[in-house]
Amino acid sequence: MKDDAGVTREQRVEALGGMGCKRKRVEDARFTQGKGNYVDDIKMPGMLFGDFVRSPYAHARIKSIDTSAALALDGVVAVLTADDLRPLGLHWMPTLAGDKQMVLADGKVLFQGQEVAYVVAKDRYIAADAVELIDVDYEELPVIVDPFESMKSDTVLREDLVAEDGSLPDGAHGPRKHHNHIFTWEVGEKEATSQVIDSAQVVAEETMYYHRTHPCPLETCGCVASMDKVNGKLTLYGTFQAPHAIRTVVSLISGIEEHNIRVISPDIGGGFGNKVGAYPGYVCSVVASIVTGVPVKWVEDRMENLMTTAFARDYWMKGKISATPEGKITGLWCEVTADHGGFDACADPTKFPAGFMNICTGSYDIPTAYLAVDGVYTNKAPGGVSYRCSFRVTEAVYFIERMIEVLAIEMNMDAAELRRINFIKKEQFPYQSALGWEYDSGDYHTAWDKALKAVDYEGLRTEQAQRVEDFKTGKTRKLMGVGLSFFTEIVGAGPVKNCDILGLGMFDSCEIRIHPTGSAIARLGTISQGQGHATTFAQILASEIGLPADSITIEEGDTDTAPYGLGTYGSRSTPVAGAATAMAGRKIRAKAQMIAAYLLEVHDDDVEFDVDRFVVKGAPEKFKTMKEIAFAAYNQAIPGIEPGLEAVSYYDPPNMTYPFGAYICVMDIDVDTGEVDIRRFYALDDCGTRINPMIIEGQVHGGLTEALAVALGQEIAYDDMGNVKTGTLMDFFLPTAWEVPNYETDHTVTPSPHHPIGAKGVGESPHVGGVPCFSNAVNDAFRAFGLRHTHMPHDHWRIWKTANKLGLHG
Amino acid sequence: MELKDEIRISAPKRVVYDALQDPKILKQCIPGCEELIKKSDNELEAKVVLKVGPVKAKFSGDVTLDTTGAPDSFSLTGQGNGGAAGHAKGGADVTLTEDGDETILTYNAKAEIGGKLAQLGSRLIQGTAQKLAGKFFKSFGEAVEEEKVS
Numbered sequence: 001m002k003d004d005a006g007v008t009r010e011q012r013v014e015a016l017g018g019m020g021c022k023r024k025r026v027e028d029a030r031f032t033q034g035k036g037n038y039v040d041d042i043k044m045p046g047m048l049f050g051d052f053v054r055s056p057y058a059h060a061r062i063k064s065i066d067t068s069a070a071l072a073l074d075g076v077v078a079v080l081t082a083d084d085l086r087p088l089g090l091h092w093m094p095t096l097a098g099d100k101q102m103v104l105a106d107g108k109v110l111f112q113g114q115e116v117a118y119v120v121a122k123d124r125y126i127a128a129d130a131v132e133l134i135d136v137d138y139e140e141l142p143v144i145v146d147p148f149e150s151m152k153s154d155t156v157l158r159e160d161l162v163a164e165d166g167s168l169p170d171g172a173h174g175p176r177k178h179h180n181h182i183f184t185w186e187v188g189e190k191e192a193t194s195q196v197i198d199s200a201q202v203v204a205e206e207t208m209y210y211h212r213t214h215p216c217p218l219e220t221c222g223c224v225a226s227m228d229k230v231n232g233k234l235t236l237y238g239t240f241q242a243p244h245a246i247r248t249v250v251s252l253i254s255g256i257e258e259h260n261i262r263v264i265s266p267d268i269g270g271g272f273g274n275k276v277g278a279y280p281g282y283v284c285s286v287v288a289s290i291v292t293g294v295p296v297k298w299v300e301d302r303m304e305n306l307m308t309t310a311f312a313r314d315y316w317m318k319g320k321i322s323a324t325p326e327g328k329i330t331g332l333w334c335e336v337t338a339d340h341g342g343f344d345a346c347a348d349p350t351k352f353p354a355g356f357m358n359i360c361t362g363s364y365d366i367p368t369a370y371l372a373v374d375g376v377y378t379n380k381a382p383g384g385v386s387y388r389c390s391f392r393v394t395e396a397v398y399f400i401e402r403m404i405e406v407l408a409i410e411m412n413m414d415a416a417e418l419r420r421i422n423f424i425k426k427e428q429f430p431y432q433s434a435l436g437w438e439y440d441s442g443d444y445h446t447a448w449d450k451a452l453k454a455v456d457y458e459g460l461r462t463e464q465a466q467r468v469e470d471f472k473t474g475k476t477r478k479l480m481g482v483g484l485s486f487f488t489e490i491v492g493a494g495p496v497k498n499c500d501i502l503g504l505g506m507f508d509s510c511e512i513r514i515h516p517t518g519s520a521i522a523r524l525g526t527i528s529q530g531q532g533h534a535t536t537f538a539q540i541l542a543s544e545i546g547l548p549a550d551s552i553t554i555e556e557g558d559t560d561t562a563p564y565g566l567g568t569y570g571s572r573s574t575p576v577a578g579a580a581t582a583m584a585g586r587k588i589r590a591k592a593q594m595i596a597a598y599l600l601e602v603h604d605d606d607v608e609f610d611v612d613r614f615v616v617k618g619a620p621e622k623f624k625t626m627k628e629i630a631f632a633a634y635n636q637a638i639p640g641i642e643p644g645l646e647a648v649s650y651y652d653p654p655n656m657t658y659p660f661g662a663y664i665c666v667m668d669i670d671v672d673t674g675e676v677d678i679r680r681f682y683a684l685d686d687c688g689t690r691i692n693p694m695i696i697e698g699q700v701h702g703g704l705t706e707a708l709a710v711a712l713g714q715e716i717a718y719d720d721m722g723n724v725k726t727g728t729l730m731d732f733f734l735p736t737a738w739e740v741p742n743y744e745t746d747h748t749v750t751p752s753p754h755h756p757i758g759a760k761g762v763g764e765s766p767h768v769g770g771v772p773c774f775s776n777a778v779n780d781a782f783r784a785f786g787l788r789h790t791h792m793p794h795d796h797w798r799i800w801k802t803a804n805k806l807g808l809h810g
Numbered sequence: 811m812e813l814k815d816e817i818r819i820s821a822p823k824r825v826v827y828d829a830l831q832d833p834k835i836l837k838q839c840i841p842g843c844e845e846l847i848k849k850s851d852n853e854l855e856a857k858v859v860l861k862v863g864p865v866k867a868k869f870s871g872d873v874t875l876d877t878t879g880a881p882d883s884f885s886l887t888g889q890g891n892g893g894a895a896g897h898a899k900g901g902a903d904v905t906l907t908e909d910g911d912e913t914i915l916t917y918n919a920k921a922e923i924g925g926k927l928a929q930l931g932s933r934l935i936q937g938t939a940q941k942l943a944g945k946f947f948k949s950f951g952e953a954v955e956e957e958k959v960s
Contacts, residue, residue, distance in 0.1 A: 054894075056926065131894055132893060132894045134893075134894075135893065723923075723925070723928035723929060724929050725928070725929065727929035728930060730930075
């Protein structure tokens with residue numbers, strides 16, 4: 001083509017803005033100008049507002065609910081209680097974990113903040129006033145906030161799960177040992193592991209608590225339900241990380257046929273797992289809209305978000321690790337007591353009640369291992385979501401990365417060397433782990449060496465030893481900690497053969513329409529909450545179909561238009577929907593090839609794809625650009641080929657992907673104040689093929705910041721009465737620019753062999769690897785003074801107490 | 811949560827002791843007290859408006875008095891409910907010691923707070939409770955002294 005004269009191939013590649021380039025985020029134009037459209041921005045004529053009466057008690061029987069004063073308030077339209085929902089069968093709802101949960105308190109409450117009644121009023125303020133007018137008579141019951149105590153207690157938290165004769169029917173995951181027990185999940189070889197550890201020359205043991213915390217997205221959960229009584233269609237706008245799954249769930253529990261439900265996730269202000277589940281607020285809003293015939297909006301406030309919707313972690317992990325005298329690990333034992341709160345509402349694939357906790361052998365070649373997880377009910381909020389990690393992977397990685405450190409202490413070895421000795425070797429991939437996973441690819445030694453070299457690891461240890469001397473001689477009051485972590489993530493859930501949620505297979509999808517003038521729209525089953533999908537998925541497509549990324553619109557979140565998919569969480573968008581995008585793009589390309597061949601008057605096999613065009617093999621001056629092909633696809637009668645250029649792909653991944661990375665943190669700790677100064681943080685990530693380095697860097701910065709939060713102070717703490725002590729941002733630590741250090745990012749590239757473009761996903765890696773890295777640094781600072789392990793979160797007060805206990809305050 | 815303090819009141823022990831059970835004086839001295847009804851010799855019913863940081867609510871509750879230690883000591887237990895704002899229960903032991911014409915009043919109170927009050931509370935509630943208790947006993951001391959004069 002003449003206008004291509006003088007344009008080099010490199011320039012054509014650059015013009016596409018495809019994979020590997022630092023394309024600026026297309027979303028930012030609207031976000032930085034305040035033009036995003038979030039759930040709370042949705043305003044509809046006649047819209048009503050919902051608000052909850054919530055329980056101030058953690059465990060109580062409800063003797064009566066008097067709604068008369070609220071109903072008498074001008075502007076109050078309705079008040080719903082469990083009695084109103086019972087005839088519809090909606091006073092309870094299924095959870096994602098195979099349990100059921102009260103939508104509105106049915107006779108009792110099991111955690112503070114539990115939904116008791118739902119007020120519908122003409123505005124948000126009247127609703128809040130009405131909430132205060134509802135008189136609920138509670139009779140206090142004994143409160144249990146400790147899972148170990150719960151397993152011994154006579155107090156029955158869930159009477160609905162005890163048969164009339166007192167026996168315990170099986171739960172969703174098998175037999176239950178006690179009335180407050182949910183499940184036992186075992187993986188690996190119990191006997192063999194026990195034998196290996198019992199006969200080992202070196203064994204290190206430790207119990208660690210991974211405290212309860214919360215994803216705390218900037219935008220809280222909310223929805224607008226709008227039932228159109230004329231055409232029978234329900235439209236539900238909401239902060240959903242999985243809009244299609246929500247549509248199916250709403251259909252199943254409400255009885256409304258799925259084609260009559262349209263779920264729309266508009267812009268979402270962060271999810272991090274908090275917006276995966278289905279909450280009572282959604283059910284009540286839908287019911288209220290059906291009852292009133294007008295739209296009903298419900299949006300949580302911050303306290304409600306922290307107290308009630310989907311917490312994360314709360315795992316007590318007891319470990320044993322054995323090794324040869326040379327440091328080669330021979331066995332790993334892990335017993336977890338998992339506090340799930342009043343209802344089991346974890347968001348995990350059905351067959352994995354403790355998520356992918358069985359990735360806890362980490363990056364190491366451990367021949368024998370055993371894992372047992374017990375889920376327990378307590379008087380805490382339900383949830384158990386993956387806060388910026390794949391299912392329970394952050395717990396698993398924290399566990400193994402702490403166990404390695406404890407083993408290093410036991411053996412008086414350098415922890416970096418101990419890791420190196422035990423890494424799975426490059427040539428062992430695909431690697432079959434003792435607890436059942438097939439790691440797709442990795443090159444851990446290269447990444448580790450690069451990281452250690454980058455920070456001058458030897459130099460750091462020398463400096464640290466000098467610091468200890470200086471401390472002992474009174475020259476300084478600051479200790480230095482070097483935190484190491486090498487993590488292997490397991491993301492991209494997942495193969496339908498073993499991954500489903502409520503029976504919904506965890507494939508994902510992409511549908512592409514090329515417009516006649518050579519631009520396109522692609523719709524996916526995922527939904528961005530800040531990940532930049534509109535930017536990166538267009539880049540994948542640009543490289544696959546040869547149209548500029550700027551000419552490709554990415555659309556997600558509307559179930560009436562987007563193809564069915566399981567949504568965005570667990571770093572699954574790139575591994576699953578990204579693969580679907582590439583595969584759909586390849587279908588487009590296959591048809592384009594036939595069209596090009598026809599236009600160039602050669603056989604299909606005689607043309608080949610080159611950046612943005614098909615060229616005749618051996619005669620590159622003869623070509624048709626994708627833009628020309630797109631026009632021809634619609635407007636030229638081509639024998640044997642139907643008009644149009646569209647494709648759809650539903651991608652069922654053959655395996656998970658296994659991103660990995662090496663992180664090193666250097667911090668100085670003031671022994672007298674417990675304050676932490678992070679001097680350096682180096683993060684090397686290997687997420688396979690890199691789609692957009694700038695987006696990756698942003699993801700790493702965000703994930704590390706949330707890791708810093710969790711490791712250094714962020715928690716949902718309860719007192720003995722079951723009061724949430726950290727229900728506001730005054731007490732719940734959310735780091736700001738002030739607390740956040742400078743991060744150095746680096747990478748290696750080990751593509752996934754089974755993913756169409758070799759990408760593995762990165763959004764959660766920095767969180768998964770970051771938490772143990774920060775925590776290891778704190779622990780390491782005190783290693784010279786005899787500390788083996790101290791629990792997170794390492795806030796100033798706890799660090800001060802650690803120093804005090806070690807006798808460092810003189 | 812525990813509160814402890816002692817104050818000095820310029821009145822004899824017996825006067826102070828009686829005043830501690832006088833609904834009129836108590837109502838006047840309890841910060842935010844709107845209603846205080848004596849139901850029997852050792853039972854009171856109260857309505858109190860309480861403000862802790864951003865939470866303001868009307869609490870209604872019952873108080874039971876234990877006067878078996880009269881006139882040297884006195885204890886009370888009670889519970890109150892503020893609806894959406896939360897709830898509280900607790901007790902206090904009060905000891906009176908004569909010191910010339912004056913009486914030294916020592917109190918030792920324990921309280922458990924639940925609901926929204928407790929959530930917002932960990933930082934605010936101790937300070938607020940200390941302040942309220944201080945305010946009560948200060949007013950109480952003044953009221954007793956006034957009563958004595960009149």
